Amino acid sequence: MISDKQLKQIVEAAIFAAEQAVTVDQLLSGALANFSLNRPRIRQVLDQLQDDYRERGVQLVEVASGFRFQTRAELGPALANMWPERAPRYSAALLETLALIAWRQPTTRGEIEAIRGVSVSTQIMRTLQERGWVKVVGHKEVPGRPALFATTKEFLDYFSLQSVADIPALAEPPEPDTRERDMIEVLNSENGTN
């Protein structure tokens, strides 16, 4: 048996020590593998931890890929002074491309260009992929077999989102007639987004 206090300590430490966000399943099969616990009990502990940290400098947040501790958003400006080199700024063109892929995924570069009315720079596509926000999930079965892009869990995590639907403007799916879904063959069916 494990006491509530011990359980809370292990869950807390495991999330802090992990390099990525941690899911309930990862906790159950990892740090808690030697105890027989069920998911509701872990959820309860996570709720308690969220409460414990509500007023603190870091908070327990659930993002797309699991739970993680992150610093309070209001502290951003102060903390940015510690690491001025870390804070990147993204151009409107990059954010629009990203929003478009999130909304219409899976989508091709050609479709992005048609909607934005400008050619998409290779630099932007490279940045999006290097950051791990966008990846190729298949190819469209049309001449040239253009790559189909989709957003990733890392993208959602970076913007503290659990799903694309958390962005109000993008919550409504695009009109079906513009999508030609049937023409799209997604090779990699799990892209874990939405």
Add this chain to the structure above:
Amino acid sequence: MISDKQLKQIVEAAIFAAEQAVTVDQLLSGALANFSLNRPRIRQVLDQLQDDYRERGVQLVEVASGFRFQTRAELGPALANMWPERAPRYSAALLETLALIAWRQPTTRGEIEAIRGVSVSTQIMRTLQERGWVKVVGHKEVPGRPALFATTKEFLDYFSLQSVADIPALAEPPEPDTRERDMIEVLNSENGTN
């Protein structure tokens, strides 16, 4: 002015977000650069934070290079399960020592060293015993009474062997001339059996 609560949040968040331990000076010139604060006040906040975390899964500790949060020592074994596939490989020296003990048992460390031509590290002997593959079955009645090492049943079980003679390399019969000579050596062994 900055409230105690805000100050504590910033210090806490800065230490959690940093990749390395953080010094008081780094806090003063970084996250707290916009406030005029002195070192004693920061020390006080750090003391409070240490208290806050005393019973938690992570703790605020001062190490040589500054302050950092680290997981409670007792939780190490549980947390280790979060990184399951970390095990390195054993060295050739360890495996050769093990093979020699299997083959020449019961044998002393001195005999192993004589055959391998190098000294056998204490670490290797300890590892083999901790693993339960090798144990001391007696002592040789010579000066120093060196321990006699032998392989165990656990060793055979681990490799699904009935006997050390089942180790594949041993199935290879030695070259005839050696075999003959060895045979004679065994048969001649003292009280002239057979």
Add this chain to the structure above:
Amino acid sequence: MLEPPVTEQHSLPLGFVRGEPMFDRPDDLYIPPEALELMLEAFSGPMDLLLYLIRRQKMDILDLPILPITKQYMEYVELMHELKLELAADYLVMAAMLAEIKSRLLLPQLASEEDEELDPRAELIRRLREYEVVREGAQQLDHQPQQERDFFVGSAFTDAQDIAAQEPPAVTLADLSLALARVMQLVKAQAHHQVMREALSTRERMSRVLERLSQVKRLDFVELFDVSEGKAGVVVSFLAILELNKEGLIRLIQAEAYSVIYVSRYEQLAQEETPAL
């Protein structure tokens, strides 16, 4: 074309010209070239510019006022052309599209003018509405808390990985076999140790005998044999006992002829003979 600027749309300055913040695109006829350049950089493309012009008219996209919009759009594009801005090509494609729609609208209307399908503006309106979603989405994304700008992920130092590294490594029988082959080679080269397959089970049996003797003071010689092992097993045990005796690791004691032979560890006997300290 001198409408008041719609400043609510952009609360942040578009940029700075000679240190002065610019909150909106200038609508004056005279636009300093550096301001225009900045201004055009603030548009992410022709759709953005078009949307801006429509908004400035306070019009709905659905009522796309194609004539004035086309006129204003062309003025911007001409300015861009004069400044030889790089993006001009994309803007020219849009200009051609606007000109085409305009010319189609100027043609005499047919009977089915109610039919939206035939409105030459329909395709552009659809694209504008889609683009509006995307632009709005991008702005909302920008307002989301962003990692490394608004928040940082917290982590704590842990030694758990080192503990994980202490998990015993797996060894295969092949690894062991290879190691054995290496040491056998070594022994062969030294040539004064026996290299024998049979010796192996004998040596192993020696260990087991010693192990048993470590738990009891002495054993009846016959107890060291297990008949269920068959003849080969008995021979192995016998050889093991002889070898142990030869190496001085055990002692065989028989009080008188034909009496029970006892086997004990050499050291234990030695201890018995010496008075305890």
